[in-house]
Amino acid sequence: METAKIWQNEYFSGVELLSASYNKFKFAKHWHDELAIGLIEDGAEGLFYRGQNIVVPKNHIIAINPSEIHTGYASCDEGWRYRMFYFDLATIYQKFDKSGLPVDPVLDASVIHDFELLTELKQLHLALENTSFDLTKDSLFAVVLEKLFTRYGSIKSNYNSGKTDDRSAWITREYLLDNWHLNVSLEQLEGETGQSKFKLIRAFKQAYGITPHQxxxxxxxxxxxxxxxxxxxxxxxxxxxxxxxxxxxxxxxxxxxxxxxxxxxxx
Known part of the structure; x- marks a missing residue:
């Protein structure tokens, strides 16, 4: 059975989401103005992309850069089931705006085998499909964007080397303990610590082993x-x-x- 659901989460207006399962359907040649990131949950998807046919199997990520012409089709008998993000470029620039990190929203890899990142992408997709706290959505969004562009894109992988700010981690922890009954946002934590979302999440995880939303x-x-x-x-x-x-x-x-x-x- 073929199914498809596409929607926008009100919290992130610059992100379109797709959850679909296809057996025989084939996409005609097309492109997206957005950065398209998908995770294959079952089966395998075939694509004609950058002049060659590629296969994206289960538990792999597909990255399609803006304006790149491609197709999509079943690469095995059972078809493929997947989730897609379509990140508007202005939204990506906005998320990195306060970080001081120059980001070019283009990824080097087309097929990515990174189970940690795939798991976090799925958590974000589900958080934007179901009811979830603002801090959950904000934190997962920041985490997946940072990992995408540091591991597979334009930001140097060693930009976050060195000692993190232990005080910002402590301030974040105390603020969450004092305001546990509220729907705390990542923007509020940025204001409390004076740190960018990327730095405070990294510092908190290094200090306590989990992210602020967890x-x-x-x-x-x-x-x-x-x-x-x-x-x-x-x-x-x-x-x-x-x-x-x-x-x-x-x-x-x-x-x-x-x-x-x-x-x-x-x-």
Missing amino acids: FLLLVKTHKAKQLLARGNSCVETSLACGFYDQSHFNRNFKRAFGITPKNYIFR
């Missing part, structure tokens, strides 16, 4: 567990911890503890 989710779910243990209902707990809705709460609580909030109450 830390915030852990704090929220641990607070939720405490409230449930005191007899609060799932709805009361979800609202108190700042989750958008019950499904958002259930998804993150189960990811942390392996059971739903309802099952925890009646354990």
